[in-house]
Amino acid sequence: MGVFAEALCEGVCAVKSDVTSLIHELAERHSLTLDDYESLITNRTQDSARMLRDFAVRERVRIYGHDVYIRGLIEISNYCRNDCLYCGIRRSNSHCQRYRLTPEQIISCADEGYELGFRTFVLQGGEDSHFSDELLGGVVREIKSRHSDCAVTLSLGERPRESYEYLRSCGADRYLLRHETADRTHYSMLHPQEMSYDHRMNCLHELRNLGYQVGCGFMVGSPCQTARNLAQDLKFIEEFKPDMCGIGPFIPHKDTPFRDFPAGSAELTCYLLSIIRLIHPPVLLPATTALGTIDPTGREKGIMSGANVVMPNLSPVSVRKKYELYDNKICTGEESAQCRECLNNRMRAIGYEIVTSRGDVKL
Numbered sequence: 001m002g003v004f005a006e007a008l009c010e011g012v013c014a015v016k017s018d019v020t021s022l023i024h025e026l027a028e029r030h031s032l033t034l035d036d037y038e039s040l041i042t043n044r045t046q047d048s049a050r051m052l053r054d055f056a057v058r059e060r061v062r063i064y065g066h067d068v069y070i071r072g073l074i075e076i077s078n079y080c081r082n083d084c085l086y087c088g089i090r091r092s093n094s095h096c097q098r099y100r101l102t103p104e105q106i107i108s109c110a111d112e113g114y115e116l117g118f119r120t121f122v123l124q125g126g127e128d129s130h131f132s133d134e135l136l137g138g139v140v141r142e143i144k145s146r147h148s149d150c151a152v153t154l155s156l157g158e159r160p161r162e163s164y165e166y167l168r169s170c171g172a173d174r175y176l177l178r179h180e181t182a183d184r185t186h187y188s189m190l191h192p193q194e195m196s197y198d199h200r201m202n203c204l205h206e207l208r209n210l211g212y213q214v215g216c217g218f219m220v221g222s223p224c225q226t227a228r229n230l231a232q233d234l235k236f237i238e239e240f241k242p243d244m245c246g247i248g249p250f251i252p253h254k255d256t257p258f259r260d261f262p263a264g265s266a267e268l269t270c271y272l273l274s275i276i277r278l279i280h281p282p283v284l285l286p287a288t289t290a291l292g293t294i295d296p297t298g299r300e301k302g303i304m305s306g307a308n309v310v311m312p313n314l315s316p317v318s319v320r321k322k323y324e325l326y327d328n329k330i331c332t333g334e335e336s337a338q339c340r341e342c343l344n345n346r347m348r349a350i351g352y353e354i355v356t357s358r359g360d361v362k363l
């Protein structure tokens, strides 16, 4: 290579490694290389975060205006057959007080939510074999028949393809299944041996093929996570193009093997929210409860970084503390109406507005 070409290459490489040019490239092309995603994370500064946020909010406002979609979260069971090392409701946590809601309780939470303006209900829980296809299908059908203008989202982990298919036929519209990490080795550090990275990824593809709106996601700052792992998560999102993407900081739970690991940060979570908005601009992106737990104004910061969804809790107050995935989870004491009102005020205060809408993805 001639001296001139070498100098040119060095110049180009210098610009490329510059975070500012990476942000411009991402905003234009919605894609970066794995190395560039890693560099965007590793070399971030307050200035780059501000710039990224500005681009992300511009995209968010272009597609969704200042609307914030709400999802009513109904935590139907904390029984779980899995033993994920990070999770407070893992099978081997003997301190966890187990509960499951009855179909009547679930339906009544949805009815109450409907009155409060919710048009999406998320039924979430551990992998609890009590919730057979028949039982769940009946609940989904009932909610859909009472509230035909609503969407039902399921977040119940890995189930056989036939089960996903049956629940879809009962009216379920969306499915949230965080991939947790897009790195096979990292996955095996977070999960017991019997859990399979390939199986989880395969579930996501099956859900998509069955016509669900699909959500993936991961924890920020989970034990042993590297910037490279996060870059892999971003590359996966770029390729999979999920309809929804749930990310929140890892927060340790006192009764898990990860009790002594540090929590993830709100700062990096918000930075990643902005990146994800630019990778796939129409994505439905929640400012999660975990983000609000790690930082009292975390959900506001999330929205101001490009998120457009919040997921207040509609579970009966009597069980909320028991669905403890991590320590000090917020909003476990308030009635649903209070949570709704509180979030209304919080969103208004930053110039956004909660809307009564199913809030489907705008492709």
Ligand code: SAM
Pocket (backbone or CB within 6 Å): 086, 087, 088, 124, 125, 126, 127, 155, 156, 157, 158, 176, 177, 178, 180, 218, 219, 248, 249, 250, 251, 252, 253, 290, 325, 326
């Ligand atoms: N069982 C379903 C599943 O596997 O998708 C849904 C329930 S699971 C408890 C919901 C999500 O909580 C997980 O995907 C995980 O990312 C998150 N989570 C669990 N433990 C957490 C922790 N300690 N800190 C932050 N998020 C956590």
